[in-house]
Amino acid sequence: MLTGPQMHDHLAERVRRLFGTVPMRLQVAALPWHKRDGAVEIMLITSRDTGRWVLPKGWPEAREPLCVAAAREAAEEAGLTGKVSPLEIGRYFYAKALASGEEVPCEVPVFPLRVELVAERWKERHARTRKWVAVAEAAAMVNEPDLSQIIAYFGSDPDRFYA
Numbered sequence: 154m155l156t157g158p159q160m161h162d163h164l165a166e167r168v169r170r171l172f173g174t175v176p177m178r179l180q181v182a183a184l185p186w187h188k189r190d191g192a193v194e195i196m197l198i199t200s201r202d203t204g205r206w207v208l209p210k211g212w213p214e215a216r217e218p219l220c221v222a223a224a225r226e227a228a229e230e231a232g233l234t235g236k237v238s239p240l241e242i243g244r245y246f247y248a249k250a251l252a253s254g255e256e257v258p259c260e261v262p263v264f265p266l267r268v269e270l271v272a273e274r275w276k277e278r279h280a281r282t283r284k285w286v287a288v289a290e291a292a293a294m295v296n297e298p299d300l301s302q303i304i305a306y307f308g309s310d311p312d313r314f315y316a
Contacts, residue, residue: 178249178259181219182210183227183266184242184304185235186311187285193308195291196268198231199282202250206284206294209233210261223264231283232275235268238314242307245299263303265314 185196185208197206209230213222224237241262248256286294288308292301307314 177246178257179213180210180249180259180261181213181223181226182208182261182263183223183233183237184208184263184307185227185231185233185266185268186307187268189285193288193311194285195288195304195308196231196233196271196283196285197291197294198284201277201280205296206291208263208295208300219262220264223262224266227266228272229276230281232272232278233266233268234270234272235266236315238265238267240264240314242314243299243303245297245303247297261300263300265307265311267311267315 186193187196188194198209199205200207209223209227211222211226211230213219214225217225218239219241220237220239224234227233227235227237242265244260244262246258246260249259250256288304292304292308295301295304
């Protein structure tokens with residue numbers, strides 16, 4: 154009987170044979186924002202591997218609500234805490250490069266996070282750069298076109314995602 158990673162690889166190969174692709178993996182992202190002088194700003198961070206501008210994102214943990222996982226990733230990767238919206242603003246897709254060199258397709262729901270505190274020290278501070286930017290600039294800085302559209306849409310009225 155197969156277990157753990159062997160079972161995952163076996164199931165992935167079965168899906169590949171049946172549907173011609175590997176199964177989609179799920180990550181979650183936070184869209185950190187605040188208002189400065191009445192204007193919405195988005196915090197982007199650099200990825201650890203390529204240095205491109207991204208949102209804080211990662212893998213949800215067992216039974217963790219997706220919005221809570223997004224807030225946890227923002228704290229770990231960018232030192233941000235605040236009020237996360239339980240309402241997903243949208244989803245984007247990208248190919249995640251694993252340490253093995255394999256690429257897996259990922260679906261990423263995005264949850265707005267109204268930032269209340271920006272820590273000076275956080276878990277990944279030596280591996281990433283973070284930057285507050287205007288909505289239009291953030292939309293232009295990310296590589297994924299779907300994510301760019303999500304950022305632009307959010308920036309037009311962020312308050313609609315909070316009760």
